[in-house]
Amino acid sequence: MKLTLKIWRQKDAKSKGGFETYTVEASTHMSFLEMLDVLNESLIREKKEPVAFEHDCREGICGACSLVINGQPHGPWAKTTTCQLHMRQYKDGDTIVVEPYRAVAFPVLKDLVVDRSSFERIIQAGGFISVNTGQPQDANSIPIDLDTASKAFDAASCIGCGACVAACPNSSAMLFTSAKVAHLNMLPQGKVEAQQRVLNMVKQMDLEGFGRCSNITACEAECPKGISIENIARMNREYWAASLGSEKIA
Amino acid sequence: MKLDGKVPPGPLPEKWTKYRSSMPLVSPSNKMRLEIIVVGSGLAGAAAAASLGELGYSVKCFTFHDSPRRAHSIAAQGGINAAKNYFNDGDSVGRLFYDTIKGGDYRSREANVYRLAEVSNNIIDQAVAQGVPFAREYGGMLENRSFGGVQVSRTFYAKGQTGQQLLLGAYQALSRQIAKGTVKMYNRHEMLDIVTIEGKTRGIITRNLVTGEIERHAAHAVLLCTGGYGNVFYLSTNAMNCNVSAAWRAVRRGALMANPCFTQIHPTCIPQSGDYQSKLTLMSESLRNDGRVWVPGKKEDAKAIQEGRKTALDIPEGDRDYFLERRYPAFGNLVPRDVASRAAKVACDEGLGVSPTGLAVFLDFSDAFERYGRSTANIKGIHNPDAATILQLGQKVIEDKYGNLFEMYEKITGENPYKLPMKIYPAVHYTMGGVWVDYNLETNIPGLFVLGEANFSDHGANRLGASALMQGLADGYFVIPYTIGNFLSKDIKTPKISTDAPEFVKTAEEVQARLNMLMNIKGNQSAESFHRRLGKLMWEYCGMGRTAEGLAKGRPLVRALREEFYRDLYVPGTMNEFNPELEKAYRVADFLELGELLMIDAQNRNESCGGHFREEFQNDKGDAVRNDEEYAYVAAWEWMDTSKDPILHKEELTFEYAELKTRSYE
Numbered sequence: 001m002k003l004t005l006k007i008w009r010q011k012d013a014k015s016k017g018g019f020e021t022y023t024v025e026a027s028t029h030m031s032f033l034e035m036l037d038v039l040n041e042s043l044i045r046e047k048k049e050p051v052a053f054e055h056d057c058r059e060g061i062c063g064a065c066s067l068v069i070n071g072q073p074h075g076p077w078a079k080t081t082t083c084q085l086h087m088r089q090y091k092d093g094d095t096i097v098v099e100p101y102r103a104v105a106f107p108v109l110k111d112l113v114v115d116r117s118s119f120e121r122i123i124q125a126g127g128f129i130s131v132n133t134g135q136p137q138d139a140n141s142i143p144i145d146l147d148t149a150s151k152a153f154d155a156a157s158c159i160g161c162g163a164c165v166a167a168c169p170n171s172s173a174m175l176f177t178s179a180k181v182a183h184l185n186m187l188p189q190g191k192v193e194a195q196q197r198v199l200n201m202v203k204q205m206d207l208e209g210f211g212r213c214s215n216i217t218a219c220e221a222e223c224p225k226g227i228s229i230e231n232i233a234r235m236n237r238e239y240w241a242a243s244l245g246s247e248k249i250a
Numbered sequence: 251m252k253l254d255g256k257v258p259p260g261p262l263p264e265k266w267t268k269y270r271s272s273m274p275l276v277s278p279s280n281k282m283r284l285e286i287i288v289v290g291s292g293l294a295g296a297a298a299a300a301s302l303g304e305l306g307y308s309v310k311c312f313t314f315h316d317s318p319r320r321a322h323s324i325a326a327q328g329g330i331n332a333a334k335n336y337f338n339d340g341d342s343v344g345r346l347f348y349d350t351i352k353g354g355d356y357r358s359r360e361a362n363v364y365r366l367a368e369v370s371n372n373i374i375d376q377a378v379a380q381g382v383p384f385a386r387e388y389g390g391m392l393e394n395r396s397f398g399g400v401q402v403s404r405t406f407y408a409k410g411q412t413g414q415q416l417l418l419g420a421y422q423a424l425s426r427q428i429a430k431g432t433v434k435m436y437n438r439h440e441m442l443d444i445v446t447i448e449g450k451t452r453g454i455i456t457r458n459l460v461t462g463e464i465e466r467h468a469a470h471a472v473l474l475c476t477g478g479y480g481n482v483f484y485l486s487t488n489a490m491n492c493n494v495s496a497a498w499r500a501v502r503r504g505a506l507m508a509n510p511c512f513t514q515i516h517p518t519c520i521p522q523s524g525d526y527q528s529k530l531t532l533m534s535e536s537l538r539n540d541g542r543v544w545v546p547g548k549k550e551d552a553k554a555i556q557e558g559r560k561t562a563l564d565i566p567e568g569d570r571d572y573f574l575e576r577r578y579p580a581f582g583n584l585v586p587r588d589v590a591s592r593a594a595k596v597a598c599d600e601g602l603g604v605s606p607t608g609l610a611v612f613l614d615f616s617d618a619f620e621r622y623g624r625s626t627a628n629i630k631g632i633h634n635p636d637a638a639t640i641l642q643l644g645q646k647v648i649e650d651k652y653g654n655l656f657e658m659y660e661k662i663t664g665e666n667p668y669k670l671p672m673k674i675y676p677a678v679h680y681t682m683g684g685v686w687v688d689y690n691l692e693t694n695i696p697g698l699f700v701l702g703e704a705n706f707s708d709h710g711a712n713r714l715g716a717s718a719l720m721q722g723l724a725d726g727y728f729v730i731p732y733t734i735g736n737f738l739s740k741d742i743k744t745p746k747i748s749t750d751a752p753e754f755v756k757t758a759e760e761v762q763a764r765l766n767m768l769m770n771i772k773g774n775q776s777a778e779s780f781h782r783r784l785g786k787l788m789w790e791y792c793g794m795g796r797t798a799e800g801l802a803k804g805r806p807l808v809r810a811l812r813e814e815f816y817r818d819l820y821v822p823g824t825m826n827e828f829n830p831e832l833e834k835a836y837r838v839a840d841f842l843e844l845g846e847l848l849m850i851d852a853q854n855r856n857e858s859c860g861g862h863f864r865e866e867f868q869n870d871k872g873d874a875v876r877n878d879e880e881y882a883y884v885a886a887w888e889w890m891d892t893s894k895d896p897i898l899h900k901e902e903l904t905f906e907y908a909e910l911k912t913r914s915y916e
């Protein structure tokens with residue numbers, strides 16, 4: 001099938017970008033990124049600069065791929081990363097618009113590649129349990145009920161892709177931040193630092209320039225891992241409870 | 251060169267404990283002054299950097315990714331082994347040791363493997379304390395499952411996302427040290443060379459991938475934790491950016507590449523569907539706990555399936571060949587990977603394959619649906635359940651266990667694996683070979699250490715499932731924090747290393763010159779296209795079945811491709827910007843050299859063992875035949891000048907505890 005692609009091109013963080021139009025011959029068996037590989041191979045053959053985009057595992061787990069495809073982060077398939085999107089979604093003659101994530105806290109580095117290091121700093125602010133190597137007791141010494149374990153797992157399955165931010169009109173990072181807070185604060189091992197964690201991570205999130213949450217829930221709809229907005233509600237509760245005794249803000 | 255594995259004396263079970271408590275220590279005040287560079291932040295690198303930071307060393311950690319959380323370790327699915335014996339099924343450190351030595355077809359170093367088994371339990375404790383949400387049972391205790399090549403349940407898992415959860419645990423520990431300032435993290439920085447001063451590795455040269463800047467970084471010691479080289483085959487289950495360059499640059503500076511031909515082909519991957527294909531997707535080995543592997547017993551049935559005239563459901567039970575259960579009754583579907591892969595190849599070579607290309611076998615869950623459905627019905631007190639209820643209940647159990655894998659399969663193939671059996675085929679997955687290291691994980695260049703998949707040490711000729719995560723974390727959390735003291739304790743008087751040293755200036759210039767050269771070829775073909783062609787050669791001549799004749803043909807073809815690369819490569823863009831094509835170019839350049847060495851090593855090893863199957867050396871049942879008399883050694887290759895033949899150094903393997911036996915899973 002023949003497709004028309006309108007792709008955002010931008011030389012670097014400082015330059016202004018714009019859309020360019022390309023045509024590409026694709027097969028229904030390809031993944032979306034393989035279709036872009038084919039485009040890039042043909043650009044290189046014409047001695048033109050290929051389109052830069054991020055990717056690595058191509059299995060939906062590393063969180064490297066991003067892209068906004070026809071207005072949707074990670075494209076049209078629910079609970080699916082861009083690398084897992086397949087071309088059988090499209091038909092001959094379709095036009096596809098491909099853009100980078102747009103958010104103040106995710107500046108564009110080149111073409112479709114953005115800088116997501118703001119997420120790193122949110123984790124560094126408290127997204128961990130303070131235990132040194134070699135300190136722990138036997139793994140089975142603290143039983144954890146199935147429900148808690150499985151909820152913690154669900155929250156922990158966030159891949160740090162940033163689609164939630166791209167989907168949100170306010171560019172809020174609440175879904176990402178709350179998923180980590182929920183994962184750790186729910187577990188007995190994470191309870192000790194629970195209050196400090198939520199306060200510090202929210203503070204860092206605000207410092208990075210992410211917007212406020214106004215309950216639009218686009219984040220949940222576009223999240224490729226189905227992270228639930230219940231985590232946001234939970235984080236809000238914990239945040240307010242922790243702020244009341246707020247001398248703990250570090 | 252005499253290779254000294256530096257294995258400590260004493261009885262095997264006591265070696266590590268005794269050695270650890272007699273090792274020279276570095277005092278806290280000295281630790282602060284000592285700098286360590288960690289290249290790579292996957293399981294091995296993140297664990298090492300975090301642990302060394304906690305100890306008080308000044309650590310600098312580098313990754314070419316935009317975050318440590320993207321390392322390829324994130325993709326590991328099935329699980330991690332430990333000898334906890336939580337299930338009271340007879341597991342022990344000794345048994346894990348023995349399974350790993352046997353699984354590796356007796357080509358690994360006993361002392362390393364024993365240590366690995368010993369520290370395996372600490373890893374699980376550590377991970378749980380970090381908040382890794384492993385699977386649990388109703389009572390809240392940790393759950394286990396089985397992996398290939400063993401008869402106990404010792405694999406801990408977090409659905410099909412065990413690597414993700416373990417890496418996030420290590421990443422979070424690392425993030426904590428970054429926040430504390432003990433580790434300085436350099437994301438989007440790629441190491442392009444090591445710097446050696448007076449015989450010791452004292453730093454690295456990196457390229458800032460955003461600006462293109464070439465930078466010099468100094469330290470007292472350097473750790474490479476840079477992963478495996480499976481992508482030399484182009485198509486593999488590895489992430490697209492996995493590459494050998496860090497290890498290979500060290501080899502070009504005098505480190506040794508050990509057993510490069512020991513590569514692992516994983517039996518259960520989604521088969522290739524077209525020429526544009528960029529990677530192959532693994533379906534975790536854990537699926538073989540519940541899935542049964544089969545092909546039609548009759549060629550005409552296979553043909554009908556290949557041509558789309560029949561599906562698996564049309565083949566009656568009696569006409570199916572569950573070939574693993576038939577050939578290996580004791581282990582059945584859970585034979586080790588190399589054995590399962592070859593058996594699938596044999597079936598497909600006989601014309602019994604089940605995809606349009608003829609290169610696929612079925613992995614069928616219908617028995618498991620039935621079995622779990624019945625037992626769930628019992629638990630729920632449903633008497634005389636009908637078939638539909640059983641199926642539904644059974645499918646739910648399977649969904650809870652492997653839901654994400656089933657989803658992934660459907661997204662890629664467009665087929666629903668709850669209705670039709672999966673189609674799978676072997677694909678390149680893991681590399682047992684790697685940089686030669688001694689018991690301290692130190693290479694033959696003092697001050698240069700290699701951890702995780704990048705080293706060769708623990709898996710011999712074949713790795714058992716769920717043992718790579720174990721090894722990476724063992725190396726990073728529990729081995730290197732001790733063994734590095736051996737080297738650094740002698741260095742406490744060495745002042746901060748200066749990046750103005752002439753060795754740094756010279757190496758940086760050489761790196762720059764190499765990049766200039768690649769940019770200036772200005773030919774017509776992309777790095778990617780060379781990589782694809784290399785992969786085809788590797789698969790054809792050095793893949794699942796190797797022959798002396800094929801290897802003799804393959805090697806000059808790889809050399810010719812390399813020459814063409816240096817004549818006709820085209821790298822768009824410039825050096826001083828974000829340029830993924832340039833990154834690919836220097837990585838493919840290194841693969842083109844490694845590929846040749848793989849063939850040389852495979853040709854040298856006149857035996858079949860583990861993942862290295864030389865067709866000349868098999869018994870009448872098609873199983874591998876080792877040659878312990880002549881090849882019970884580690885082949886460590888020196889290759890600083892690729893215009894000459896590499897030089898082979900041997901480390902003889904001695905087995906004091908494990909008896910050298912023919913590996914049998916029948």
Ligand SMILES: Cc1cc2nc3c(=O)[nH]c(=O)nc-3n(C[C@H](O)[C@H](O)[C@H](O)COP(=O)(O)OP(=O)(O)OC[C@H]3O[C@@H](n4cnc5c(N)ncnc54)[C@H](O)[C@@H]3O)c2cc1C
Binds near residue numbers: 327440
């Ligand atoms: C699909 C899949 C599933 C798997 N499932 C399992 C499983 O269930 N159980 C199991 O035990 N094992 C499994 N494995 C194997 C296991 O995941 C890997 O062997 C292991 O994670 C490797 O860890 P590592 O830390 O050595 O390397 P990696 O995780 O590959 O990390 C390498 C790091 O080095 C960095 N790096 C590399 N080169 C450079 C350079 N030149 N400069 C700067 N940085 C560099 C990278 O950025 C990265 O941070 C699986 C592998 C695959 C492919």
Ligand code: SF4
Binds near residue numbers: 161179223
């Ligand atoms: S919450 Fe979802 S969308 Fe946001 S970073 Fe995590 S996985 Fe991506």
Ligand code: FES
Binds near residue numbers: 054055062081
């Ligand atoms: S490339 Fe890893 S999630 Fe898409």
